[in-house]
Amino acid sequence: MDAREAALRRAHDHAVRWLASLSDRRVPARASVDEIVRALGVDLPGGPSAPADVVDLLATACEPGLTAFPSGRFYGFVVGGTEPAALAADWLVSAWDQNCVMRAVSPAYTAAEEIAGAWLLGLLGLPGDSAVGFTTGATMANFTCLAAGRDAVLRDAGWNVARDGLAGGPPVRVIAGEDRHMAVDLALRYLGLGRPELVEADDQGRIGPEALRRTLAEGGRSPTLVVLQAGDIHSGAFDPFAETIRAAREAQAWVHVDGAFGLWAAASPRHAHLTAGCADADSWATDAHKTLNVPYDCGLAIVRDPLALRAAMGLQGDYLIQHEHGDPIDKVPELSRRGRAFTVWAALRSLGRSGVTDLVDRLCRHASDFAAGIAAIDGATVLNEVVFTQVCAEFGDDARTERVLARLLDDGTAWISGSTWHGRRVMRISVSNWSTTDDDVTRALDAIRRASAGVPRPAGG
Structure with missing residues (x-):
């Protein structure tokens, strides 16, 4: 029981630090697969290790390779975070x-x-x-x-x-x-x-x-x-x-x-x-x-x-x-x-009926705010009717849209990925996380503006 309790305490401490980092950390991972492999170690040990030490190694070796999916600034796929009671x-x-x-x-x-x-x-x-x-x-x-x-x-x-x-x-x-x-x-x-x-x-x-x-x-x-x-x-x-x-x-x-x-x-x-x-x-x-x-x-x-x-x-x-x-x-x-x-x-017990309603409405409101903010960027066009939580936009032509997306990921403030829709490359925003705030949306929009401003518009565009 002592070994199990020690491992659980270490896991709790690492989890709390990870969750506390989400408000400020870069959203993309900082390390590659090869770097994480080297940190974890490729050789199976010849004998047992203390469970708490194993938890420490897993957490410290993997942390640089983690994408901040639970962050309020991840919009790359339709994946939510985790409500506190559910976690x-x-x-x-x-x-x-x-x-x-x-x-x-x-x-x-x-x-x-x-x-x-x-x-x-x-x-x-x-x-x-x-x-x-x-x-x-x-x-x-x-x-x-x-x-x-x-x-x-x-x-x-x-x-x-x-x-x-x-x-x-x-x-x-x-x-x-x-x-x-x-x-x-x-x-x-x-x-x-x-x-x-x-x-x-x-x-x-x-x-x-x-x-x-x-x-x-x-x-x-x-x-x-x-x-x-x-x-x-x-x-x-x-x-x-x-x-x-x-x-x-x-x-x-x-x-x-x-x-x-x-x-x-x-x-x-x-x-x-x-x-x-x-x-x-x-x-x-x-x-x-x-x-x-x-x-x-x-x-x-x-x-x-x-x-x-x-x-x-x-x-x-x-x-x-x-x-x-x-x-x-x-x-x-x-x-x-x-x-x-x-x-x-x-x-459901934590949110109650009104909490679920508020969650859905808040995600939709954030999507509308994204659409309004992007529409105001010179050279950007919102392509869809924003009826729920999805926003698709382009930035002049496929090549420029790709460059804006690349600069945005390099910036690290938010994760917003690309897709192809109706034969055009688009920036696709999915607002799915309960923890996304108005400030998160503002920071992401600022990053999109910076990325767009850093890419010249196509000739005649």
Whole structure:
């Protein structure tokens, strides 16, 4: 116990110092992979080391190679930070070391999962009797939901995929917008369904109901999944759910919504119009690490029909202690998993309903402030309608935009990365961190202005 306590105390001290450094440190890492490898040591020791010393070595060797993802000035990807209560709960998750798959084995975890799931459904305005599974992230949440949908549409066509597999069965059509996230394609590949048929999207990434109807009609009646999007990764735009879901229903398709970060708009009265009609879908995927800001490894797979999810994900074994009311094992792919619901429960209990609303509204306000600040920079153009937490901008042409991005990363004040959208290189800003302040946005905008001022505008621009 003495060795364990000493190691935990060292870890606590290093964690506190790391978190305290976030307000002032450069956001990009200062050291390379090779430098960290040398600091950690490549040779496995011949004998044991004191746990506290191992923690010290890990922390001191890795610190220069850490990117300040939890900083309020990281905007490179849609990744949140970690709310204080969720961070502390995650430490308890590791200390408790629970097997979180069976109700009888860990009633504490099952209770937290059921409560957190019910709270989530209420906040997101989704059917209250839906099943909520806690996955590794949004990719596996999409996989889980689409697995339930795949099996359900095949079952409706008279094919038992659990018993007979896919070979020889009716082909499953999958239809998605041309601007869907790549995680959807990855999940479909895992499921043996291949690339989706694409529906043309508008300049913000939204698919139109009539375009969807035409695509559905081209294939005739066959088992079909339709994938919609709550929050385009570049523009933040939302598909028009009421009309597109109606079109999908006319074709008797299963409707899935990829809402990795955007589904949380439903928790804000100011932004809930973006998700109007979304609750009429069959399944929804999101990620609690993004907008809700719990630690990594916490996707959410939500399926309207609990029996459909259980049919796709349920597992039985002679040695398992299964409960008549169902178990966490029935809702997600993994047998071994962290107690993800503990951290979600902690974040929601700490924030309360109004706190979640304020968090969503604050992230959106910061995005609007970024857009206004960039629009005022000579030579810069904001390219998207800023409806949620995403901002895309260019600085004259692709070459100049790339140089502005490079200077910005060299500056180190903020991390804002580039992307390609509609064939153009863009600066893409994702505002996702609960700890981002008005001052953080001001500092980041000042850095963008410095970077832009240091790059000559193209001739004639």
